[in-house]
Amino acid sequence: xxxAYAMIALIIFFPIGFTVYASLLRWxxxxxxxxxxGLQNYIDMFNDPRFLNSLYxxxxxxxxxxxxxxxxxxVLALLLNTxxxxxxxxKVVFYLPGVISFVVVGIIFSLIFNSSHGMxxxxxxxxxxxxxxxxxxxxxxxxxPSIIIASSWQYxxxxxxxxxxxxxxxxxxxxxxxxxxxxxxxxKVFKVIIPLLKPVNVVVVMITLINSIRVFDLVYVITHGGxxxxxxxIGFVMYDVSFRALLWGEGSAYGVFIFLLTTIPSIIxxxxxxxxxxxx
Amino acid sequence: xxxxxxxxxxAVLVILAIVFLAPVYGIITMSxxxxxxxxxxxxxxxxxxxxxxxxxxxxxxxxxxxxYFINSFKITIPSLxxxxxFSLFAAYPLSKFKIKGQNILTAILIFxxxxxxxxxxxxxxxxxxxxHLYDTVYGLILVHIGYGIxxxxxxxxxxMSQIPKEVIDSAMVDGASHTRTIFxxxxxxxxxxxxxAAILYFTWIFNEFFYGLxxxxxxxxxxATVAVSFLNTTNYxxxxxxxxxxxxxxxLPTLVVFLAFQRFFIKGIMLGSVKG
Numbered sequence: 001x002x003x004a005y006a007m008i009a010l011i012i013f014f015p016i017g018f019t020v021y022a023s024l025l026r027w028x029x030x031x032x033x034x035x036x037x038g039l040q041n042y043i044d045m046f047n048d049p050r051f052l053n054s055l056y057x058x059x060x061x062x063x064x065x066x067x068x069x070x071x072x073x074x075v076l077a078l079l080l081n082t083x084x085x086x087x088x089x090x091k092v093v094f095y096l097p098g099v100i101s102f103v104v105v106g107i108i109f110s111l112i113f114n115s116s117h118g119m120x121x122x123x124x125x126x127x128x129x130x131x132x133x134x135x136x137x138x139x140x141x142x143x144x145p146s147i148i149i150a151s152s153w154q155y156x157x158x159x160x161x162x163x164x165x166x167x168x169x170x171x172x173x174x175x176x177x178x179x180x181x182x183x184x185x186x187x188k189v190f191k192v193i194i195p196l197l198k199p200v201n202v203v204v205v206m207i208t209l210i211n212s213i214r215v216f217d218l219v220y221v222i223t224h225g226g227x228x229x230x231x232x233x234i235g236f237v238m239y240d241v242s243f244r245a246l247l248w249g250e251g252s253a254y255g256v257f258i259f260l261l262t263t264i265p266s267i268i269x270x271x272x273x274x275x276x277x278x279x280x
Numbered sequence: 281x282x283x284x285x286x287x288x289x290x291a292v293l294v295i296l297a298i299v300f301l302a303p304v305y306g307i308i309t310m311s312x313x314x315x316x317x318x319x320x321x322x323x324x325x326x327x328x329x330x331x332x333x334x335x336x337x338x339x340x341x342x343x344x345x346x347x348y349f350i351n352s353f354k355i356t357i358p359s360l361x362x363x364x365x366f367s368l369f370a371a372y373p374l375s376k377f378k379i380k381g382q383n384i385l386t387a388i389l390i391f392x393x394x395x396x397x398x399x400x401x402x403x404x405x406x407x408x409x410x411x412h413l414y415d416t417v418y419g420l421i422l423v424h425i426g427y428g429i430x431x432x433x434x435x436x437x438x439x440m441s442q443i444p445k446e447v448i449d450s451a452m453v454d455g456a457s458h459t460r461t462i463f464x465x466x467x468x469x470x471x472x473x474x475x476x477a478a479i480l481y482f483t484w485i486f487n488e489f490f491y492g493l494x495x496x497x498x499x500x501x502x503x504a505t506v507a508v509s510f511l512n513t514t515n516y517x518x519x520x521x522x523x524x525x526x527x528x529x530x531x532l533p534t535l536v537v538f539l540a541f542q543r544f545f546i547k548g549i550m551l552g553s554v555k556g
Contacts, residue, residue: 001369003366003370004366004367004429004433005385005388008388008426010426011423012427012430014403015401015402015404015407019402022402076296080293082289084286091542092539092542095546096535099534099535099538100535101487101534103487103530104508104531107508107524107526108306111310111523117319117520119302119303119306122322158549161550162549162550206394210394214396214398217489217490239398243494255396255401255402256399258398259399262395270391270394273390274387274390
């Protein structure tokens, strides 16, 4: 038991404490030349248009990420929670992107959204919808939603699996009772299924929030934050400030900010997981 | 269920599946074409499959994938073995004995699952530099172990709490030490959940990008995901066929594991995230 918690202390708790401390320092470049400056890094951060821009992008990411993969996953789970043959096949298909690396997802979607020969524009042109064929990743407006779609492609299967687990725990007789009472399909979904899925919803919403607050990989691979910072998320700026500009104090302030944002969903998640007990 | 309903659901599922798999189809056919063929035969199957695309990205003199691919295995396999070992030993007392602060120790695990990398990475980077572990596979293994333990321990704890206490008590009466009990009783009983953890961690660590990007810097230790990401930003960006081939090569291990063990895989996701 001790080795495991010692490793957690070394790789998780010590770094958290140290980052909090480092965020109060003026600490730049190689070496350990540090000077205590209090909250100055945070004050600078909140006055930095680059930070505010990334915060705005991140909020868009959070909103779209709470809509696309979550609702998509829920609908897929509803479709699959029937006694149809070939369920496993569809489950595997929809989960498949989830086992591919971010890097590969990034490359695939760079090729899909490429304006000259990307798959998306090729399809649109083949359908004589040339007017819809856009510079997806080169446009300040469209680049961020494009990356979010790429990310949703990968993430929707995970939501589906969690919702399926939840749906399968709803006893059949509850649904049958609703049908006997003459409930229509949409009534069944909104009045019976969704309320009963509340525990799963808590988990999916919290994990989705945490994932979208810390998002980095796909932005890095697909657009590197561009065009003109239109796709920079807080997580990406944190990387850029720390490991490109070597501004450790400023980067740590970004890190602490991301951490604080995730603590709210994270605490809800922890409490939820501790409260409900396991049954197999 | 009425027949028309069934047909409707199938139709929707099939259309969605096609949309989902279209990118995969695109990348597979692209990987087997020449650049010229991509231009004039975009959607069709490759006329003459260019298998040499694969051998080229695998073994070309600069940025050939082979050494990076090997690095990924050197990082992934030890990490997942140590994660599982450490976590088994931590989950055992956590699930089987009354210990002080049990709730806090469990909360730490769940909390650890949700930690964003950005709060950890600067000190980890500095720490590995100071320990001379920057740009080594050992450094990355160390980080993956620490970051991976919380989820595995939580998963094992949940699984072990369903093992009847009498089983352990009877071993204790026979005079077995805790270590012996773990090896001779707990591990055999936990085989299914250990398999789940091994599969999940294999995929996660093999696909990991962020730590690989920051904590490595050369052919000595850079994992395949990071090496492939450089293709997108260098001269190779225009060679879609090479990018596609490289993407497929590094997806192969996790895809094979997933398709072979998808039952375990999906169960693991369910067990770890949703309780009850």
